[in-house]
Amino acid sequence: MAETMVEMKHITKRFGNFVANDDISLTIKKGEIVALLGENGAGKSTLMSLLSGLKKPSSGEILIKNKVVSLASPRQATQQGIGMVHQHFMLIDDFTVLENIILGDEKTKYGMIDRMGTRKTITDLAEKYHLQLDLDKKVSDISVGMQQRTEIMKTLYRDAEILIFDEPTAALTPQEIESLLVIIKRLASEGKAIFLITHKLSEIKEIADTCIVVRAGKVIGTVKVSETSTYMMAEMMVGRQISFAAEKVPTNQMRTVLELKRLVVQASKAVPSVNDVSFKIATGEILGIAGVDGNGQSELMEAISGLRKVSSGNIMLNDRDITKFKPRKTTQAGISNIPEDRQNVGLILPMSVSDNLILQDYYLSKNQSKGLLNKSKIHRDGQKLMSDFDIRADSILEPVGSLSGGNQQKVIITREISRNPDLLIAANPMRGLDVGAIEYVHKQILKQRENEKAILLVSFELDELLRLSDRIAVIHQGKIMGIVKTGDVTKQELGFMMAGQPIPTH
Amino acid sequence: MPNSSKLFKVLVPLTSVLAGLVVGAIVMAIFGYDPFLNYASLFTGALGDANAIGETLRELTPLILTALGFSIASTAGFFNIGGAGQALMGWMASVSFALNFSSLPHWLLLLGSIMAGALAGGIWAGIAGVLKAYLGTSEVITTIMLNYIALYLSSFLVKNFLAQDQSDFSKTIPEGARLRTPFLEHLTQNSTFNYGIIISLIMVIVVYFLIQRTKVGYEYRAVGLNDKAANYAGMNVKKVIISAMVVSGALAGLGGAVEGLGNYENIYVMTSLPDIGFNGMAVSLLASGNPIGIIFSGLLFSILKIGGLSISVVSTTPPEIVDIVIATIIFFVGINYVIKIGLEKLSKKKGEG
Ligand SMILES: Nc1ncnc2c1ncn2[C@@H]1O[C@H](COP(=O)(O)OP(=O)(O)OP(=O)(O)O)[C@@H](O)[C@H]1O
Ligand SMILES: [Mg+2]
Numbered sequence: 001m002a003e004t005m006v007e008m009k010h011i012t013k014r015f016g017n018f019v020a021n022d023d024i025s026l027t028i029k030k031g032e033i034v035a036l037l038g039e040n041g042a043g044k045s046t047l048m049s050l051l052s053g054l055k056k057p058s059s060g061e062i063l064i065k066n067k068v069v070s071l072a073s074p075r076q077a078t079q080q081g082i083g084m085v086h087q088h089f090m091l092i093d094d095f096t097v098l099e100n101i102i103l104g105d106e107k108t109k110y111g112m113i114d115r116m117g118t119r120k121t122i123t124d125l126a127e128k129y130h131l132q133l134d135l136d137k138k139v140s141d142i143s144v145g146m147q148q149r150t151e152i153m154k155t156l157y158r159d160a161e162i163l164i165f166d167e168p169t170a171a172l173t174p175q176e177i178e179s180l181l182v183i184i185k186r187l188a189s190e191g192k193a194i195f196l197i198t199h200k201l202s203e204i205k206e207i208a209d210t211c212i213v214v215r216a217g218k219v220i221g222t223v224k225v226s227e228t229s230t231y232m233m234a235e236m237m238v239g240r241q242i243s244f245a246a247e248k249v250p251t252n253q254m255r256t257v258l259e260l261k262r263l264v265v266q267a268s269k270a271v272p273s274v275n276d277v278s279f280k281i282a283t284g285e286i287l288g289i290a291g292v293d294g295n296g297q298s299e300l301m302e303a304i305s306g307l308r309k310v311s312s313g314n315i316m317l318n319d320r321d322i323t324k325f326k327p328r329k330t331t332q333a334g335i336s337n338i339p340e341d342r343q344n345v346g347l348i349l350p351m352s353v354s355d356n357l358i359l360q361d362y363y364l365s366k367n368q369s370k371g372l373l374n375k376s377k378i379h380r381d382g383q384k385l386m387s388d389f390d391i392r393a394d395s396i397l398e399p400v401g402s403l404s405g406g407n408q409q410k411v412i413i414t415r416e417i418s419r420n421p422d423l424l425i426a427a428n429p430m431r432g433l434d435v436g437a438i439e440y441v442h443k444q445i446l447k448q449r450e451n452e453k454a455i456l457l458v459s460f461e462l463d464e465l466l467r468l469s470d471r472i473a474v475i476h477q478g479k480i481m482g483i484v485k486t487g488d489v490t491k492q493e494l495g496f497m498m499a500g501q502p503i504p505t506h
Numbered sequence: 507m508p509n510s511s512k513l514f515k516v517l518v519p520l521t522s523v524l525a526g527l528v529v530g531a532i533v534m535a536i537f538g539y540d541p542f543l544n545y546a547s548l549f550t551g552a553l554g555d556a557n558a559i560g561e562t563l564r565e566l567t568p569l570i571l572t573a574l575g576f577s578i579a580s581t582a583g584f585f586n587i588g589g590a591g592q593a594l595m596g597w598m599a600s601v602s603f604a605l606n607f608s609s610l611p612h613w614l615l616l617l618g619s620i621m622a623g624a625l626a627g628g629i630w631a632g633i634a635g636v637l638k639a640y641l642g643t644s645e646v647i648t649t650i651m652l653n654y655i656a657l658y659l660s661s662f663l664v665k666n667f668l669a670q671d672q673s674d675f676s677k678t679i680p681e682g683a684r685l686r687t688p689f690l691e692h693l694t695q696n697s698t699f700n701y702g703i704i705i706s707l708i709m710v711i712v713v714y715f716l717i718q719r720t721k722v723g724y725e726y727r728a729v730g731l732n733d734k735a736a737n738y739a740g741m742n743v744k745k746v747i748i749s750a751m752v753v754s755g756a757l758a759g760l761g762g763a764v765e766g767l768g769n770y771e772n773i774y775v776m777t778s779l780p781d782i783g784f785n786g787m788a789v790s791l792l793a794s795g796n797p798i799g800i801i802f803s804g805l806l807f808s809i810l811k812i813g814g815l816s817i818s819v820v821s822t823t824p825p826e827i828v829d830i831v832i833a834t835i836i837f838f839v840g841i842n843y844v845i846k847i848g849l850e851k852l853s854k855k856k857g858e859g
Contacts (some may be wrong), residue, residue, distance in 0.1 A: 307738060328740025339738060348732045355724070359739045368721045375719065 002029040004066060005162055005193040006051065011060035013046055015402075018394050020046040021057075022217040028162070028193045033184065035204040035225070036197045037237050038214035039434045040406025041392040044197045045087075047214070048164045051195075052084035053077030064162075083155025084164040087171075087405060087432075088343065089147050093140040097133055097150050098122065101157050125156050129186055144293065145176035152183065163187060164195045167405065169203060170432050173293050173460050181207050199406075199434050201230035213237050238436040249450060251284030253470075256319075257454035258304070258423050263313035265299045265478075272311065273299035275478035281423070283452040286445070288469030288486075290462060290494050296478035297458045298340060301425050304456070305337040306330040317423060331360055334422035338412055338429045340458075346412040349401030353393050354382040356400045357415050389414040390440065405432045417444050424448055427458045442468060462491050476500045517849060519792070522842040523806065526835030533830055539823045544831075551816025552809040560690070560697025564769060565808035568593070568761040570706040570800055572786025574713045575627075575757030577795040579645075581717055582750035583730035588634060588649025589758040590783020591656030592627040596759025597766040597780070598660045599626030601676060601773040604683035604766075605668065612682040619683045620705070620763050627759015628752040630656060635751025639744035645751070653779055661775045668773065675774035685768035702764030707801075709757060714797040716753075726750050761786065785811075792839050803839075810835060 006028045013021040020043045028034045036044045049055045051062065053071040061068050064080045071077045077084075091100050098115075101122060107114045119135065126133050131149045139147060148168060155163055165184065169177045185207050188194050196208060204211055204225060211228070213221045213236045221236055234242045258281040265274035273296045281287045291297055302308035304315055306327040315323045317333050325333060339345040347356050358367055358378055367378055382396045391410045393403050400411055409432050416424065424445070430438045445468060448455060459465050465472055466486055474481040474497040481497045531541035552562045572589045579586035600623035607615060630652060637643040668676035685700040693699075717723040728736040729746045737743050761782050766773055789807055793799030814828045838845070 306740075326740065327738060328742075331740055337738070344732070345734050345738050348728055348735045350731050351727065355727075359728070359735070362724055363721055371720050371722060372715075373719055373721060373724060 002031055004029055005032075005064065007063040007066070008047075008051070009061050009063065011047070011050060011057050011062070013043070013050060013055065014058045016394070019217050021050070023060075024214075024217075024219050026212055026219065026222070028195065030161075030193055031188050031191050032210065033188050033194045033196060033208045035208035035211045036195060036214060037199075037201075037204065037211055037233060039238060040410065040432075040437055041404040042214040042237075042434075043217040044214055045166055045404060048084065048166060048195060048197065051077065051162075052082055052164055054084075078158050078160070081159060081161040082164070083158060083160030083162070084166065085148065085151045085155065085168055087167045089151055091139045091147055091150060094138060096136050096138055097142065097146070097153075098135040100139055100150055101135075101153050105158055122153065122157060125153065129156065129183060129190070131156075131183060143176070144171050145173070145179070148172070148176075148180065149183070160192070162193045162195075164197075166197045167199070167432060168196070169198060169200060174462070175292075177203070199432065199438075201233055201435065204233065205230050215239065234435050237434070240436075242435055242439055248446065248468075248470075251449055252452060253282035253285050255283045256280045257283055257285075257317065258456065259314075259316040260304075261314040261316065263300075263303065263315065264311045265296075265303045265308060266311040267299055267308075271478065273478050274303060276313070277475075277478070277480050278313075279473055279480065279483060281454040281456060283454060284449050285471070286449055286455040286457055286469045287483075288465035288472040289456065289458040289475055290465055290472050290498055291458075291475035292498055293460065295475050297427070297475060299478075300475070301337065301339075301427055301456070301458060304330070304423075305335055305425060331419075331421075336360075336416040336419050336421035336424045338416050338424070338426040340427035340431075342409055342412055342431075347400050347408060350399050352397045353386070353391065353400050353403070353411060354379055354396040356411055357382045357385055360415060360419060385414050385418055389418075390437070406434055406437060409433055410437060413441055413444075417448065420448075420451075421453065423454045423456065425456045425458075428460060429457075430459075430461070430464065462494055465494075466491070474498055514846070514849065518842050518846045519803070519839060521849060522839040522845050523835060525845065526838035529838065530831035530834045533834060534823070534827060537827055539821065539827060544817045544821055544823055544828075547816050547820040548810070548813035550813075551819075552813030555695065556693065557695040557697045558812065560694025560699035562805070562808045562812045563694075563703055564697060564699045565812050566801075566804045567700070567702040567706050567768065568765050568782040569786055569789050569804040569807055571709060571761035571764065572758045572782050573789035573793070573800045573804060574709055574797060575631075575754040575761065576787045576790040577793075577797065577800065578713060578717070578726070578750055578757065579631075579754035580790070580795055581723070581730050582726040582746060583733070584638070584645045584747070584751065584754075586631065586634070586649055586751065586754050586758075587646055587787070588631060588652050588755070588783075589761070589786050590779035590781070591649070591653035592630045592755040592758035593762035593765070593780055593783050593786075594656045594660050594776070595630040596623035596627035596762030597773055598663060598762070599623050599759070600683075600763035601679055601766040602663075602668065604679040605677060608680040608682070610682070615680070615682040616685075616767070619679075619767055620760065623759045623763025623766070624756040625759070627762060628756035631755020631758065632748060632752040635748040638751070639747040653783075657776065657779055660773070664773055664775050669775070676772045678772050679767060683767055684771060685764060686771075698769055700764070700768035702768040705760060705764060709760065710797045710801060713757070717797070722749070758783065758786070788836060788840070792836075792842075806839070807836075 004027055008024060008026050011021055011024045024047060038044050050057050053074040053076050062071060069080055102118055107118055131153055133149055168180060184194060208225045211223050211225050211233055212219055260278050263274055263277045264272050267273040289297055299308055303310050306325045310323050314321055322330060322333055361367060367374055379396055386396060389410055391414060392407050400408060413429055430441060445455060457468060469486050471483055471485055473483045474494060476498060481502060534541040534544055551558060553559055572593055575589055576586055600619040603622035604619040607618060634645050634648040634652060637648050638645045664676060670677060685702045690699050725741050725746045728741060729743055733743050785807055789800055789804045792803035810832045814832050817823050817828045818825045
């Protein structure tokens with residue numbers, strides 16, 4: 001029988017009158033991978049932040065190796081061997097990977113940082129766990145995947161025996177996800193105890209031993225992953241059946257909504273980020289964009305929504321040239337944009353849910369007259385949107401930053417879809433959503449399609465693209481490698497194109 | 507929790523003031539002066555009779571305005587250190603207007619002088635706003651520099667255009683531009699209390715509504731909290747920056763105008779910037795930018811300032827010690843964050859016990 005590493009006993013965490021964690025008890029053993037599954041706002045991140053010393057429980061006790069401990073600060077948690085890899089990384093961009101790893105825990109020799117010794121320690125650890133790292137590169141220059149490995153190394157360097165991963169795969173590409181899962185499995189086989197928060201059931205099925213299902217702050221079941229199916233886990237978590245088979249009815253694709261003509265966007269780099277891209281999207285059509293992260297998707301979307309300058313070429317919306325439009329004019333022309341960076345671009349975290357819901361149309365006459373905001377109407381409309389789209393927050397006046405990650409995402413989706421745009425641009429809109437919410441958002445997007453709107457969907461998840469899109473354009477180094485009908489292509493073929501090979505011939 | 511946090515908002519500044527008073531008392535005791543006597547004369551000096559109250563309220567009048575100005579700029583994300591210079595420009599402009607258009611009918615002259623003050627302050631801050639918006643120049647540096655320019659420019663203008671003969675102050679403003687009135691003078695036993703307070707209180711309400719209820723205020727807040735999101739939402743970030751700075755400066759300029767039209771009734775060659783600028787910053791920070799809170803924190807400053815004057819009159823305590831005590835109180839109020847954490851710990855212990 002493996003040693004028990006963590007035991008949480010009757011843990012309750014309140015925010016004011018709101019109970020985020022309600023009498024939760026759980027244990028984890030050495031070498032075990034425990035998944036936490038639950039809807040957006042169920043209380044998973046909160047529970048883990050109690051373990052990592054970021055927040056303090058309102059009641060209950062935590063035992064590490066059968067001893068009651070107090071985890072009042074992240075430092076105390078580190079001393080107890082607990083390390084957390086946060087969803088939003090906490091790295092310093094201007095420091096190298098090595099400097100980031102040792103930050104706050106520098107080993108010194110004669111009063112100087114012992115770089116040689118430290119480097120050796122880290123390279124040994126990297127070898128042991130197969131973590132590929134460029135120690136001397138600046139964090140600003142490395143991929144998201146490597147940033148995450150840096151975060152993992154930070155915890156290992158501090159001798160963490162208990163590792164917490166909060167939605168580690170949400171921001172990763174499929175390739176990076178595969179290698180991360182291998183790393184997590186290896187960590188467990190070396191004797192680490194691992195908590196994994198994820199909304200992706202396939203990942204739980206693939207690596208977790210136990211799955212704890214949380215609903216509305218309570219543990220409603222603990223299951224052995226090997227003895228259950230992904231469907232059963234999903235059902236347990238939302239309390240009803242989930243259907244993933246999104247039904248796509250034929251739509252009337254008679255008119256072009258968006259047309260790009262030889263679009264070039266030159267970012268800071270010498271090579272254009274978007275290089276001679278042309279395509280059309282018709283009414284009632286979803287065009288998916290597949291590609292490895294950093295191949296020009298962001299620049300393409302920013303250009304269309306007016307956030308980035310176009311170097312040459314044209315953007316036409318409903319036969320109108322909108323190439324030079326500023327963001328406000330693009331929204332007025334009928335474009336909605338769900339940006340990829342929800343915390344820095346899509347939301348103003350300290351502002352209320354209500355204020356965030358009007359971000360795109362606060363100036364319209366329905367929300368203000370003579371410069372005075374119509375607060376009561378704004379609240380009423382907001383309340384309705386909150387219940388329609390199932391945004392879970394204590395009150396509409398709560399700062400959006402204190403909502404759970406998935407609910408923050410829902411605020412953006414709600415705002416952008418409810419404006420009923422002619423063209424909806426969405427970048428990984430399902431990132432961080434639970435399966436129930438994904439099902440709902442998929443339905444909303446398909447409804448837009450049925451209402452003869454055009455949708456440009458950028459996603460790293462090929463399954464999602466294949467399920468929703470009518471056609472898929474594959475982008476590689478700023479160029480469109482080919483546009484294929486969804487029915488005519490396999491995941492493998494898409495993969496080849498994403499790697500830069502031209503369109504497959506059948 | 508929401509209840510207790512409201513209570514906290516009041517408790518924290520009160521405790522801060524109290525701690526400041528205690529430490530101030532210790533300082534006085536160490537140097538051999540009687541803290542009880544001095545505090546007594548401080549409070550009677552500031553609030554003891556109608557005249558004292560009048561003087562305190564007069565001191566409060568411009569402070570509210572400069573503090574509101576600082577709050578507006580911070581709402582939009584700027585640290586406007588230039589309140590002093592903007593106030594001085596406002597002072598200059600309002601007195602100049604009053605002297606040059608003295609033949610205008612009473613109300614027009616008064617209104618014109620006040621508006622001239624607001625306009626000058628607004629333009630002065632607007633310069634920093636334009637530099638920030640188009641060149642990204644730090645407003646901290648530009649407003650500091652503009653402070654110096656304002657100081658020397660005003661000296662130059664007073665000496666060369668407004669001062670009579672060899673003096674270094676201007677003529678007194680004409681009757682029609684005065685904010686003081688026999689009515690208020692009579693009410694407060696000939697204090698310098700004046701109608702400026704009405705301007706200040708109106709502005710408190712205006713600023714409150716502007717920030718909380720208007721479209722423009724929403725844009726200020728959005729740009730101040732996250733300019734990337736503001737840009738994504740189609741706001742013209744440059745325009746918002748400039749507009750917030752202009753409004754901020756106009757308020758400071760009003761502060762200068764009420765000093766010129768209500769208190770000094772002229773302008774003179776100054777050796778340093780008017781302290782309503784920097785004190786206004788402190789007043790605003792103390793109130794965490796809240797317009798209603800500014801009335802109370804401004805009152806605290808005014809009481810200390812006016813009351814402090816009478817400490818040296820009544821006792822032998824040198825004015826330097828008085829300044830140290832006042833600074834100590836402000837210091838404790840300034841570090842109210844520390845006090846807040848202390849109080850939170852205390853209340854938690856109670857909750858557990
Ligand atoms: N600081 C806070 N103040 C008030 N409420 C909070 C705070 N932090 C979290 N909450 C609330 O607690 C609940 C649980 O949030 P938590 O972040 O733990 O959810 P989660 O299970 O991680 O969800 P997700 O899958 O969306 O990330 C949410 O309803 C959230 O609004
Ligand atoms: Mg979470």
